[in-house]
Amino acid sequence: MAYDDKYEMVCGVETHVEMATKTKIFCGCSTEFGGEQNTHVCPVCLGLPGVLPVLNREVVNLAIKAGLALNCEIAEFSKFDRKNYYYPDLPKNYQTSQYDLPICKNGWLEISVNGEKKKIGITRAHMEEDAGKLVHSGETITTSNSSGVDYNRTGVPLLEIVSEPDMRSVDEVLAYLEELVQIMEYAGISDCKMEQGSVRFDVNVSLRLKGSSEFGTRTETKNLNSFNSVRRCLEYELERQADILDEGGAIVQETRTWDEGKGMTLSLRSKEEAHDYRYFPEPDLMPLVIDRKWVDEIRSAMPELPAAKRQRLQSLGLPEYDAGVITSFKAMADYFDAALEKFDDAKTLANWVMGDLSGLLKANSCSFEDSPVSPVQLAGLLTLIKKGEISGKIGKTVIEEIYKTGKDPETIVKEKGLVQISDEGALEKIIDEVIAANPKSVGDYQAGKENAIGFLVGQIMKATKGQANPGLVNKLLRGKLAE
Amino acid sequence: MGLINKSIDDLHTMLVKKEISSTELTKEFLTHIKNTEAKVRAFLTITEETALAAAAKIDEKIAKNETIGILEGLPAALKDNMCTEGIATTCGSRILENFVPPYDATVTAKLKEAGAVLVGKLNMDEFAMGSSTENSGFFPTSNPWDMKRVPGGSSGGSAASVAAREVPFTLGSDTGGSIRQPAAFCGVVGLKPTYGAVSRYGLVAFASSLDQIGPLTKTVRDNALVLNAVAGHDPKDSTSVPFNKPDYTQFLENNVKGLKIGVPKEFFGLGLQPEVEKVIRNGIQTLQELGAEVEECSLPHMEYAMPTYYIIAPAECSSNLARYDGVRYGYRAEADDMIDMFKDTRAKGFGQEVKRRIMLGTYALSSGYYDAYYLKAQKVRTLIKQDFDKVFARYDVLISPTAPTPAYKIGEISDPLTIYMGDVYTIPVNLAGLPAISLPAGFVNGLPVGMQLIGKHFDEGVLYRAAYTFEQNTDYHKEIPAFIKEVG
Numbered sequence: 008m009a010y011d012d013k014y015e016m017v018c019g020v021e022t023h024v025e026m027a028t029k030t031k032i033f034c035g036c037s038t039e040f041g042g043e044q045n046t047h048v049c050p051v052c053l054g055l056p057g058v059l060p061v062l063n064r065e066v067v068n069l070a071i072k073a074g075l076a077l078n079c080e081i082a083e084f085s086k087f088d089r090k091n092y093y094y095p096d097l098p099k100n101y102q103t104s105q106y107d108l109p110i111c112k113n114g115w116l117e118i119s120v121n122g123e124k125k126k127i128g129i130t131r132a133h134m135e136e137d138a139g140k141l142v143h144s145g146e147t148i149t150t151s152n153s154s155g156v157d158y159n160r161t162g163v164p165l166l167e168i169v170s171e172p173d174m175r176s177v178d179e180v181l182a183y184l185e186e187l188v189q190i191m192e193y194a195g196i197s198d199c200k201m202e203q204g205s206v207r208f209d210v211n212v213s214l215r216l217k218g219s220s221e222f223g224t225r226t227e228t229k230n231l232n233s234f235n236s237v238r239r240c241l242e243y244e245l246e247r248q249a250d251i252l253d254e255g256g257a258i259v260q261e262t263r264t265w266d267e268g269k270g271m272t273l274s275l276r277s278k279e280e281a282h283d284y285r286y287f288p289e290p291d292l293m294p295l296v297i298d299r300k301w302v303d304e305i306r307s308a309m310p311e312l313p314a315a316k317r318q319r320l321q322s323l324g325l326p327e328y329d330a331g332v333i334t335s336f337k338a339m340a341d342y343f344d345a346a347l348e349k350f351d352d353a354k355t356l357a358n359w360v361m362g363d364l365s366g367l368l369k370a371n372s373c374s375f376e377d378s379p380v381s382p383v384q385l386a387g388l389l390t391l392i393k394k395g396e397i398s399g400k401i402g403k404t405v406i407e408e409i410y411k412t413g414k415d416p417e418t419i420v421k422e423k424g425l426v427q428i429s430d431e432g433a434l435e436k437i438i439d440e441v442i443a444a445n446p447k448s449v450g451d452y453q454a455g456k457e458n459a460i461g462f463l464v465g466q467i468m469k470a471t472k473g474q475a476n477p478g479l480v481n482k483l484l485r486g487k488l489a490e
Numbered sequence: 491m492g493l494i495n496k497s498i499d500d501l502h503t504m505l506v507k508k509e510i511s512s513t514e515l516t517k518e519f520l521t522h523i524k525n526t527e528a529k530v531r532a533f534l535t536i537t538e539e540t541a542l543a544a545a546a547k548i549d550e551k552i553a554k555n556e557t558i559g560i561l562e563g564l565p566a567a568l569k570d571n572m573c574t575e576g577i578a579t580t581c582g583s584r585i586l587e588n589f590v591p592p593y594d595a596t597v598t599a600k601l602k603e604a605g606a607v608l609v610g611k612l613n614m615d616e617f618a619m620g621s622s623t624e625n626s627g628f629f630p631t632s633n634p635w636d637m638k639r640v641p642g643g644s645s646g647g648s649a650a651s652v653a654a655r656e657v658p659f660t661l662g663s664d665t666g667g668s669i670r671q672p673a674a675f676c677g678v679v680g681l682k683p684t685y686g687a688v689s690r691y692g693l694v695a696f697a698s699s700l701d702q703i704g705p706l707t708k709t710v711r712d713n714a715l716v717l718n719a720v721a722g723h724d725p726k727d728s729t730s731v732p733f734n735k736p737d738y739t740q741f742l743e744n745n746v747k748g749l750k751i752g753v754p755k756e757f758f759g760l761g762l763q764p765e766v767e768k769v770i771r772n773g774i775q776t777l778q779e780l781g782a783e784v785e786e787c788s789l790p791h792m793e794y795a796m797p798t799y800y801i802i803a804p805a806e807c808s809s810n811l812a813r814y815d816g817v818r819y820g821y822r823a824e825a826d827d828m829i830d831m832f833k834d835t836r837a838k839g840f841g842q843e844v845k846r847r848i849m850l851g852t853y854a855l856s857s858g859y860y861d862a863y864y865l866k867a868q869k870v871r872t873l874i875k876q877d878f879d880k881v882f883a884r885y886d887v888l889i890s891p892t893a894p895t896p897a898y899k900i901g902e903i904s905d906p907l908t909i910y911m912g913d914v915y916t917i918p919v920n921l922a923g924l925p926a927i928s929l930p931a932g933f934v935n936g937l938p939v940g941m942q943l944i945g946k947h948f949d950e951g952v953l954y955r956a957a958y959t960f961e962q963n964t965d966y967h968k969e970i971p972a973f974i975k976e977v978g
Contacts, residue, residue, distance in 0.1 A: 050593045053818065054813050054818075056579065056589065056694040056695075056813070056819075057573045057579075057591070057595055057691070057692040057694045058691070059690060059691050059727050059728065061726060061728055062728065091812060091855070093815065093832055095815075095828065098813060098817075098818060099813045100812035100813050101809050101812055156817070285852065285855035285856060285857070285860075287805060287806075287809070287864060290697075290698035290729075290806055291729065292728050
C-alpha cells in the first residue's frame with residue numbers, strides 16, 4: 008500500500024543557493040569554483056585572530072533581487088547574527104548569518120502540477136556565509152585515517168530560502184524546486200550549477216491522516232543536491248514514516264541524512280541532541296538599512312522571470328507545453344529569444360529548437376550556451392525554408408551541416424546546390440519521365456487508388472535529390488495524371 | 491637617562507637636528523629595556539633585529555635631509571593582541587604561543603607608515619581578560635613604582651613599559667578599563683578613544699562591541715601625537731566611523747575657563763579608598779581654581795554597569811574565542827578524535843580566567859537564558875548610554891577616579907569579583923562607547939593615582955584640553971619611578 012492511500016504529506020524546503028558574486032561575502036577573495044585547495048583564501052575568510060568582516064554590497068543587491076523575484080517584503084532594517092557551533096570546516100566556529108531579522112520575508116512563488124496552479128509561501132530568505140569542505144584521505148569520513156580542510160568555499164555568499172510547509176505531494180515539491188531554481192537562474196542570483204553544489208536542499212517532511220488539519224511530527228533531511236535525490240529521498244522517507252505510523256509508532260523529530268548509495272535516509276541527531284546555536288547579533292557588522300530607493304533601483308533592473316517568459320511565449324502562439332519546455336532551461340530560452348529576433352514565426356522556431364536542434368545538441372552532449380549552430384544561423388535556415396528556397400527536408404540536412412562546419416545556411420545551400428527546384432519546365436520534364444517509368448502506379452491512381460500518388464511524388468523527389476518544390480510537384484503531377 | 495625620559499617632540503627634534511640617529515636612539519632604548527626587563531618584565535617579545543633595520547632606513551632618510559614625521563625613527567611597542575606580520579602575536583595566551591600573523595593590524599600598519607620603530611610586543615592579561623596582568627599565560631609584569639605590585643591590566647605591559655621609560659609610547663587596548671586602569675596604576679597617560687575612532691582590524695578580539703585601541707604615554711601632548719597617527723576611519727573595520735579626524739594637538743591649550751565639569755556621585759561610592767578620593771577631589775579643585783565650572787551630577791543606572799558588562803563581554807568572548815580549536819594555528823593538543831582535540835586544546839591552552847568568561851558567556855547566550863541575560867543586558871546598556879547622553883547635555887567633561895585603589899600587590903587578590911570591582915569606574919565608559927583619559931593626579935603611599943576624564947562621543951579634544959591644562963599646572967607627571975635612576 009502506498010503511503011498516500013491513507014496519509015497526506017506536508018513538506019517545506021530550505022534551499023541554500025550560492026550567490027553569483029565575483030568575491031566572497033566578507034572579503035575580497037574569489038568565489039570561483041574548483042581552484043587548487045586553499046588558494047582562494049585570506050586572513051579574513053580563514054578567520055585568523057584579529058580579522059573583521061566587511062559586507063560585500065553586491066551580496067545585498069542579489070538578496071534584494073531574489074526577494075523581489077520571490078514576491079517578498081524587503082526589510083528596511085535587518086542585521087547579521089552569529090550562529091555558534093564547532094566544526095573544522097568553519098574557521099571561526101561560528102557562521103555569520105541572519106537570525107530574527109532576515110532581509111526578505113513573506114513571499115511566494117507559483118507552481119503548476121498537472122495543469123493546476125498553486126502558490127507556495129516563502130517564509131524568509133537570508134544571507135549567510137558558506138563553510139569550507141572536509142577533504143578525506145580515504146573514500147568517506149569513516150574510512151579515512153585523516154582529513155584536511157579546503158577553505159576555498161568558506162565565505163562564499165549563500166542565500167537561504169525557507170518555504171512554508173505548503174507542499175502536499177512529491178510532484179509539488181519538485182515543481183517548487185524547479186521553479187525556484189529557474190527563478191534564481193533567470194534573476195541572475197546564482198548560476199545554479201547543481202553538480203558543483205551551488206544549490207542544496209534541506210527537506211522537512213511529515214505525514215498526517217488524510218483529512219486531518221494538524222501537522223504530524225517532521226524529520227529534516229539535510230544537504231540534498233539534486234532534484235533526483237530529493238525525489239528519491241522523499242519517496243523513501245515517506246514510506247519509512249508511513250510504516251512507523253501504520254505500526255502505531257511515533258515519528259522521532261530529528262535531523263536525517265540521505266545516503267545516495269544505499270538510497271535511504273539515516274538518523275543524524277535527534278531534537279534533544281540538536282545544537283544550541285546561541286545566536287546573537289554580530290557585533291562586527293553594523294545593522295543593514297535598506298532604503299526604498301535602493302530597492303526600486305534593483306526592481307527597475309529586474310530581468311524577465313520564468314513565469315513572465317512563459318506567458319509571453321504563449322502570447323506568441325506557443326502551446327503551454329512548448330512554453331514550459333523552452334523556459335525550463337535558461338540557456339534554451341535565451342537561445343530561443345535570440346533567434347526570435349531574426350525569425351518571428353515562434354511556433355516553427357519552437358519546433359526546431361525543441362526538435363532538431365535539441366536532438367543534435369543532446370546527441371553531442373552539448374549545451375545551448377555552446378551550440379555550434381548560432382541563433383542567427385538557425386533563424387537564417389528557417390527563413391530559407393519559409394521563403395521556399397529550400398524544403399523542410401533539406402533543412403534537416405543543412406542544420407547538421409551547420410553543426411559540423413559552422414558555415415552559414417546560405418553558404419551551405421549554395422555550395423551544395425540545395426536550392427529548391429521551382430522551375431515548372433524542369434520539373435515537368437522529370438515528372439514525364441517518372442510517369443513513363445511507372446505505368447502500374449499511374450494505372451492504380453487512375454483506377455482511384457489515391458495512395459499511389461505518394462509513391463510517384465517520392466520518385467520525383469528522389470530524382471531531384473529532394474530539391475523539388477513539393478507543393479509544385481504535387482500540383483503538376485495531378486494535372487498531368489488528370490489529362 | 492636623560493634620553494629615555496624625553497618627550498616625543500624632543501626626541502624628534504634631536505633626530506631632525508642630527509644630534510642622534512634613529513639607530514643610536516633605538517639602541518639606547520634597547521639597552522635600557524635590557525637593564526630594566528629583569529625586574530619589570532613588560533615585554534613578551536623584543537624585536538631588536540627588525541627594529542635596528544627599520545631605524546637604519548630612517549637614518550638614510552635623515553641623512554638625505556628628507557622630512558620625517560613626528561613619530562618617525564622613535565621606538566614604540568604594542569600590546570601583544572595587535573597583529574604584527576612576521577612577529578609572534580600571542581595575546582598573552584599559551585594557545586597562541588606559536589602564532590605568527592601573516593598580516594599587520596591597521597594600527598601596526600599606521601605606526602609603520604608613520605615611521606615608528608617597533609621594538610617589541612607587550613605583556614597582557616590573557617586575551618585582555620584581567621586587571622593586573624597576572625592572568626598572562628607567561629608571567630606577571632611588575633609595577634615600576636613597586637616591583638611587588640601589579641601594573642594593572644589588561645594592558646599592564648603597555649603601561650609598565652612607558653612608566654619604566656622602556657619606550658616613549660605604546661598602544662594598549664581597553665574593553666572595560668584596560669588602558670586607563672594600568673595607566674593609573676603606573677602613573678602614565680592613557681586614552682581610550684571613542685568606540686569607532688581607531689580601527690580594530692587586527693586587534694585580536696575580546697569583546698567586539700567594547701574593544702578599543704588607544705595610546706599610553708608619559709604626557710598628554712605625546713598622547714595626542716600618537717592618537718594623530720592611529721585614529722581614523724578604516725574600511726576594513728565596519729564598526730569604525732567615518733569622521734573628520736582633527737589634529738588632536740590643536741586642543742592642547744592651557745585653559746579650562748568656562749569648561750563645564752560634572753562629577754557623577756555614583757563614581758565616588760562603594761570601595762573607593764578615602765586616600766584616592768582625596769587625590770581626585772584635589773584634582774577637581776585644581777581644575778575649578780583654573781576656571782572650570784564644577785557641579786555634582788548623577789548617572790542613576792551606573793550600579794548596573796558591572797553586571798551588564800559581565801554578561802555582554804563574556805557573551806561576545808565566548809564566540810570570539812571559539813576559533814582557537816587547534817585546527818588551523820596555535821596550540822594543538824594531541825587526542826584520539828576531533829571532539830577530544832577541541833576539548834583538550836582549549837582545556838590546556840586557555841587559562842582559568844578565560845575559561846571562566848567563556849563559560850559565563852556561553853551560559854548567557856544559551857537557549858532559555860538569552861532573554862533573561864544577554865537581551866536584558868543589552869537593554870540596560872541602552873539605559874546607561876542614555877544616562878550619559880543626559881548629563882552630557884549639561885557638561886563637557888565628567889571626572890572620576892580611574893580606579894578605586896592604587897596598585898595592589900601581586901597575588902594579593904584571588905577573588906575574581908574583587909578584581910572585577912576594580913573596573914567599576916571604567917566599565918560604564920566602554921558600555922557607552924565614550925572616550926576617556928586617565929592621567930596622573932597624585933600619589934598615595936608613593937603609588938600613582940589616576941584621574942579619569944570622560945567626554946562626549948568623538949570629543950577627545952576636550953579631554954586633551956582639560957588633561958593638558960591639569961598637567962601644565964601640576965607636577966605629578968614629572969615623577970619618575972625610583973628604580974630607573976638606579977639602572978640609569
